[in-house]
Amino acid sequence: MNKMNLNTLDLNLLKVFVAVWDLRSISAAGDRLGLTQPAISHALKRLREHFSDPLFLRVGHRMQPTDMAQRLYEPLNRALKIIAETVLNSEEFDPATSDRSFTIAMSDISEFYCLPKLLVYLQHNAPSIRIKSVQLDAQSAATSLRTGQIDLVLGYMPHLAEPDFISKFVLEDWFICLIASSHLFKSAELTQNDFSNLTFVEVATHATGYRMVDTYLTQQEVRRDVALRLEHYINVPQVIQNSQYAAIFPNSASQKVNANGDFRLLSIPFAIPRIDVKIHIHATFKQDSGIRWMQDAVVASHRIE
Known part of the structure; x- marks a missing residue:
């Protein structure tokens, strides 16, 4: 490993590393982080120089991690989570004044039935909050929640279970x-x-x-x-x-x-x-008072007639 001063290792480079690991794609990592493909490639170049290892090798259409990358992933990902939790714990969330945007994955049926109820609730309790609804993909939901690509998942998702996920009952359906x-x-x-x-x-x-x-x-x-x-x-x-x-x-x-x-x-x-429709968040973000409030808001919006 290069003996480069740690002060010169940009924290954003570690985010790139984790994104490429999660998605196995430079372009997809760029989409998640809001960066161009050349920017992701440049970040990988700096990481490779720092760790004196290719880290990821292209195999077909996927970026496969090297042995070094496999050793690095867990401690780096854990470090990023600790930093994120520290920042979240220092922030106060006031729904009455917040203009925060939340991304919620749901099906088109949930958009039709559940989303209007939530919007009415927000108009009375958090008028400046913004919602982005994205298509629910059951196969990628767990990863998207864990990485923060989406904030919450609404639906019947029995595989999103404890201890990695925190789920609250919204409604019973059949x-x-x-x-x-x-x-x-x-x-x-x-x-x-x-x-x-x-x-x-x-x-x-x-x-x-x-x-x-x-x-x-x-x-x-x-x-x-x-x-x-x-x-x-x-x-x-x-x-x-x-x-x-x-x-x-x-x-x-x-x-x-x-x-x-x-x-x-x-x-x-x-x-x-019958099925239990629940609102799910990842345990990584359990200290995020905004996400926890939004989870409770989805539940509360379905208790109002």
């Missing part, structure tokens, strides 16, 4: 069969045979709640005739309203779209578990 009020099926209840005879709209979503239902029905060998596949869940009601299709849809959002009685909400005739 899935129903949504059809138009004009649908030819007129019975009050669906039998299993009725369900299999319906024609469904499928959604290309990675939402964990929907995937749980889909997996359950597949394992039970329940036949479903799928005539249409959509990219976004929130477009389902409009399609259903003007067709003879059916859809598996969250009860919470169904109650909202059915305000004018345009739909029928039928129980799915299978023992599908």
